[in-house]
Amino acid sequence: MSSTQQFIDAAKSGKILSRKCKNCGHHHLATVYFCQNCGNREFEDEFLDGQGSIATYTIITVPPAGFDKYTPYAWVVLKLDNSELRVSGFMAGIAKPADLPMGTKAKIVGFDDRGIIIEKE
Numbered sequence: 001m002s003s004t005q006q007f008i009d010a011a012k013s014g015k016i017l018s019r020k021c022k023n024c025g026h027h028h029l030a031t032v033y034f035c036q037n038c039g040n041r042e043f044e045d046e047f048l049d050g051q052g053s054i055a056t057y058t059i060i061t062v063p064p065a066g067f068d069k070y071t072p073y074a075w076v077v078l079k080l081d082n083s084e085l086r087v088s089g090f091m092a093g094i095a096k097p098a099d100l101p102m103g104t105k106a107k108i109v110g111f112d113d114r115g116i117i118i119e120k121e
């Protein structure tokens, strides 16, 4: 199974597949060749809970082709609770900033053609 497919399968069950540095424990989101923290080249896979808080987001009112049916929505950045990782994904039903205060607790609930799907907790 490719690492992309593993990542998607993990997201579908609410998890993030991370690459953890064997030297310093720093987590990375994608396939990396050197640790961004210490430069080490050895990693191990670690599944992280897809729960966190909203760090920032962009409300999409003019969607890309094929996404019209989803508007309004937000492209959000979720800071995971249990690591330094930030994950970006799709959140439905966000039309204005009052709909989604910074720091709102949210979690990963799936993955489809929109990418990672994030919902408020």
Ligand SMILES: [Zn+2]
Residues within 6 Å of the ligand: 021, 022, 023, 024, 025, 026, 035, 036, 037, 038, 039, 040
């Ligand atoms: Zn490291």
